[in-house]
Amino acid sequence: MTEQETAKYVMFFGEGSKDMKGLLGGKGANLSEMTRMGIPVPPGFTITTEVCRYYYAHGEKYPEELREQVKKALERLEEKAGRKFGDPNSPLLVSVRSGAKISMPGMMDTILNLGLNEECVNGLAKETNDERFAWDSYRRFIQMFGNVVMNVSMELFHDKLEEKKKQQNVQYDYEISAEGLKELVKEFKGIYKQETGEEFPEDPHQQLWMAIEAVIKSWNNKRAIDYRNFHGIPHDLGTAVNVQMMVFGNMGDDSGTGVCFTRNPSNGNKELYGEFLPNAQGEDVVAGIRTPFPISRLHEMFPGIYEELLEIATKLEQHFKDMQDIEFTIMKGKLYILQTRNGKRTGLAAVKIGHDMAIEGLITKDEALLRITPQDVEFCMFPRVSWENPKRKTYVENGEIKVAPPIGKGLPAGPGAATGIIVFDSDKAEKMKKENPDLSIVLVRDETSPEDFHGMVASTAILTIRGGITSHAAIVSRQIGRTCVVGSEASGLRIRKSNGEFYLVGKSGEKLKEGEWITVDGFDGTIYIGRLPIASIAEMPPELNEVLNWADKVARLKVRTNADKPEDTAIAFQFKAVGTGLARTEHQFFEKERLPIVQDMILAETEEEREQFLSKLLEFQRTDFEGLFEVAKGKPITIRLIDPPLHEFLPKEEEIIKHIEELKAKGDESEQLQKLTKMLQRVRDLKEANPMLGLRGCRLGLTMPGIIRMQTRAIIEAALNVQAKGIEVHPEIMVPLVGFPKEFKLSRKIIDETAKQVMEERNATIDYRVGTMIEVPRAALAPEEIVSGEDGAEFFSFGTNDLHQMTLGISRDDAGKFLPYYLEHGIIDNDPFISIDQNGVGRLMQICVENARKIRPDVKLGICGEHGGDPASIEFCHKIGLDYVSCSPYRVPVARLAAAQAALRDNQN
């Protein structure tokens, strides 16, 4: 290696660039880049990662040239700074920081104010005319150095500090007097000596070299090694060491400090946005001692600096091609940029900024699409609490700032925020809403079932005490776009009955009765007492609309919707879903006027009797489907035949028994009693040990073919009626829960025969398809016979909810007892009911896709589980070559973006 002779182990800021992260680490590379750009960064230099690697490869020794190179760099730094290291009057102080190629938070802390000693501290005091500041800086330096470099326990320093405050009878650190700080410095040095057996180093050069070695050694401390193991970061990258001049914004009235954004992080508007505080340190802002001014004051007070900052901000944004969050300090009239990074922003701002920058030509449309996150889009879609200060949870009411008291917390299951009055009963909720359509209701239930559907529709938000984010409440809420929080019991929030009244009771005993206001935050799961202000977004912001149009052009996956009713379907189509991927037929069975007919149908003792009730249902179903086809205007609508077990349509056993006993007590011998007795028998007959794996789906249809015939007839008749109006129709009939090929083929036979008969009756034809839901693992493992032949399935839709339940052997209704534990203890990384379990269920899906396409290359493949709206799952669906994803209406925009991102990332690879 002759390289070593000429090796440059130290690079001054400006000598490197942002592309040299491997050599300079991320931080060093960026500081160099800014310096090269002419941005006034406090000068400094980087000891390269090469030194770290050398150090470990040579038994913890530095390359010979290092000392000399550091010395030269330090001299250059002194020159640039106009200050000298260890100068008792105007000392150069530096920070020393690690910096690896890949950021490793928490690997090593920063050491600030290095260069201070008993002499220099006085010089600093004089120079800043602030003895307190100088001694406090010194005190902090000793503390940081002791802890970071020499491993002295932070607690020892902390205890001493607390003691001092007690002594001085003050509450905050900054109230300690200069005298007290001087004493603390002495005491800290005592601690240092006691713990290390050495005096605290007075020589700044010794301080520097000790700090450098500590940084290099930190690369191989246990914490860092564990971190790299966990994240799969190579161990031989090494860390760089950054040495940079300290600047202070509190050196008088010609100094100051601030933070600014190149665009408004809240709404994305193109304007300089930020805060500024004259004669202050960044810490002062953080500690909340003084209230900062808006950035406009900088304009007034330091017009020149403002212009310079504006220019720099523009330059940085243009350079980094993203909205920048810039920290700056003015020291004695000179502007320093301490840091620039891509700024955090709200989803709304992210969409607008991405859109605007693409229009401005700063980035490409593809870049905009990759930069806007699905969460950003989600954020745009839902109403939220308008906080005065989101951190402190304060809001404005009648001009006053108030704090919102949380009463509990659950799992965020349906995004958005909503406020409303508590109602504990679905019927009551529906009734109240009918009487007063402007009423905002929060339906509070232990858990919900299909029979709560009307109550959920009538409410603005749903709160359930039990259940997980894939419980009935959660799924239906997302489906119908309601804010929802589930499983509040974990936080102690429950429903309690007392004196015949229901109450919502918090952990600390707070009691809310029906009619009182609460606010539910579906973004973080918090429930607040009272009526908080909610900001709602009525439609997609125009920038989002445009961005998603770009998305549609690059996406290969189409986005459909899961929607059962014309209203929901219309919303999804407004969000540009290209069809319905899942329209369930059974929700409509629960409607008030239909349920008794459904129940009669179930109780029927003969085929003839059953046919009679089925023909009544036919009328209803036909109307339902007509509504869907009319809204669709030619878009395909996938209609799933009846799926749930029949007992779901009957009352609960206990309810029937109670009712029977009531009637008997009255001596009633009516027909109703007989019917109830029969119903009780049927409910008991239908009882199942594991209903999820019982008589449902196509099993139901095959053993009661009259149901398939009725539903097919309703679909085809509706299609013919709508087609007759000149509207195109493309029904796709989906058979649920197929495991064995003949289950599908026999179902299809009934469907085709019925369709043929109806079309012959009407002497017209409908372009319909028949396919199946892939939700039983067996079907996914062996799809060949299901797709093969004339009577094979024309499309597959992965019902990933059930497919996960069966493949993982986890009932989502019961998972609450162990899945949270699993997530908490790292047994699983993600909730498989939110994001596809790619290594397990995903493999199964891939096997299915490959085997099905081998037999029928044109089989249309989609997914209609809850996962259809999850970005990671959408990317996976793209990878395995599905044709479409289907998700709830309010997820459609998110899915459109995710589909585009999947395609773009795929192209990049």
Add this chain to the structure above:
Amino acid sequence: MTEQETAKYVMFFGEGSKDMKGLLGGKGANLSEMTRMGIPVPPGFTITTEVCRYYYAHGEKYPEELREQVKKALERLEEKAGRKFGDPNSPLLVSVRSGAKISMPGMMDTILNLGLNEECVNGLAKETNDERFAWDSYRRFIQMFGNVVMNVSMELFHDKLEEKKKQQNVQYDYEISAEGLKELVKEFKGIYKQETGEEFPEDPHQQLWMAIEAVIKSWNNKRAIDYRNFHGIPHDLGTAVNVQMMVFGNMGDDSGTGVCFTRNPSNGNKELYGEFLPNAQGEDVVAGIRTPFPISRLHEMFPGIYEELLEIATKLEQHFKDMQDIEFTIMKGKLYILQTRNGKRTGLAAVKIGHDMAIEGLITKDEALLRITPQDVEFCMFPRVSWENPKRKTYVENGEIKVAPPIGKGLPAGPGAATGIIVFDSDKAEKMKKENPDLSIVLVRDETSPEDFHGMVASTAILTIRGGITSHAAIVSRQIGRTCVVGSEASGLRIRKSNGEFYLVGKSGEKLKEGEWITVDGFDGTIYIGRLPIASIAEMPPELNEVLNWADKVARLKVRTNADKPEDTAIAFQFKAVGTGLARTEHQFFEKERLPIVQDMILAETEEEREQFLSKLLEFQRTDFEGLFEVAKGKPITIRLIDPPLHEFLPKEEEIIKHIEELKAKGDESEQLQKLTKMLQRVRDLKEANPMLGLRGCRLGLTMPGIIRMQTRAIIEAALNVQAKGIEVHPEIMVPLVGFPKEFKLSRKIIDETAKQVMEERNATIDYRVGTMIEVPRAALAPEEIVSGEDGAEFFSFGTNDLHQMTLGISRDDAGKFLPYYLEHGIIDNDPFISIDQNGVGRLMQICVENARKIRPDVKLGICGEHGGDPASIEFCHKIGLDYVSCSPYRVPVARLAAAQAALRDNQN
């Protein structure tokens, strides 16, 4: 094709051989073979399948040469027979039969007595000196010919026959007088003419050609085509036509007829066994008019014929290398062999015959192993009803023959037959058995749960009204070797309460109360009223033992057992299981003195409290495991950690409520009431929507690690104790319900830590392994991470019960509502809970085996579901390369044979 010129379309019996089935059909080939061997077969000839193929290939025309060849063959036949076709004095009568390469039962019926006409019938009457016989033969011929050749409805003949019997005031066909038969012949001919428009053919040659064409045409009738489609038989094979001389055993005292077996079909002894009737036709025996003599009478009456028959029998057995079932007729002192075929036999006989023939050198041991069926072995193992006549269900009681009245029928779920008194309650059954150990009890329950275990143990047989063959009752019965019938409700047999007493009530109202005798046949599922005689086999017959020793030498798959207790384990080891593949630990929790401790453990509110109860259970479990290790004497014992959901150990909700209400009514405020209230709360907390997919298996162990620690400690301590006695121990600890790799690894960590601690305490080591059950589809799809690394699984055991339930999405407890329908309607071919669903679940198993072995080639793979005892499943396990199967103790012999057969068939391929 110059072949046609020389083509031989007709082959006389003896010209072909048994290997010419393609050309002569199965029947023709065998008749030729026997003739070649010199066996006195009635002469005849075969029109080859070539004719049939030609016929269809040439627009339903025969090859030119055919007529001439048939004519010649007929002349040769007349010569051999010493009779002439159409001879009015001594007419040659023939049978005409189809005969394809692959037997197609029901394709076409036989035509007998062809050659009869108005003239010949009188000759026959004279010759046989039996006018009745001659006219009855003629009557039958017309009937068969009319129906088979001309498609005249059989009903028309039948009605006429019935009319005649009424007229003559007789009950049976054979009571009709000769005069009546003559009239019938006339009337039948009338029917023939009326239906066909033609006279019944008088010319025997015309009769013959019409019959030949009918046979050839029958190849392409709908029934035959459907049959071939269904069985995948090619349509171009064609059928042969066999024309054979009729012989009659009723031509005087020098004639007779009989059937004999070359060995005893009941017990396999090597002796000529059969029946004989002088001057009679085979039909006479079938019609039950005369009682046949044992074959020994043939020896007395026709010593020469007997010797000849004995010689022929020996020759045929030697030739066909299997026990033969031979039909013979003696016509005027001459012995004719009409048919020989492999004889049906009982399982016991099959084993003895297979064994003996191998010892005799007639077949190889491998052939014996392939010939004995698993059902034969099964048959050897279980007691059964000793019928006097199994067809008529008659038995002997006090010397009298009685008919057993069936009261219902269910699914045969545990083989064997048993008789006992009805008991409806498990506690009562246990109590009664304790008081009277000789008592034979049939436990009758709606269904059983783990809490019935002690009652099932106390009973000889179990009958459940509900449930399928994989219900709790069925599985446990097979496990503990009890006769079991489940799901009798299908036949109308139910339990009914009346006046406070329970009754077993049959469909027709038969009522049996507790204490009355019933008999349960676990082979066919029938339940009989009363105490039928049962024949039981105490141990493996010596021949079976020897045959299975041969089996073990060729099998590659090892056979282990599923057994939880030392007693059961000992039985399995007596049947030469090489280890335990599944010892469940939780059955023991249900024992009377333990259940309260288990319940206390579940109700414990703190970890400390729980530990206290766990340490009590530790004592019990250690003793359990010591018992197993002592019996095992070094054989590996796979112990599965606790699996079922906790609520199974608590009483049912209703029971607790009832109990609480009783106590409250008494004004009781005791500790018990408090405990019950707590228990009620816990039962409600533990309630699950789908318990099969809920908190159980390793999910339980991980969320309550104290249980894993206790069980591991009990296993290792027990192993150390037994090892200290100088007995080898090889425990294999199995973690249930693993889906995610970390579930296994975390469980293993707890196990290893505990084992290490125990071994350190004792300062000794145990050679133990840790593995997992593969029952969650996810684990089978992605086993790599589960087996990988130091902390990976050392063995996998497919828990095929749950693996099927999850992969098929079918809860076996609930499958009764549609699986029987599926089987009946051909939606599935086999019950997947009996035989592995090879195309679905089987694929998954194969994926698992391949992926697991890729990572860890030495991972030991087995199966411990119910399928482990099913021969087809065992063959599949062999094919995919498993190391062992594990089954219930009484299935071990069956599994050993099946494992050998799998290996032998594999070698053949």
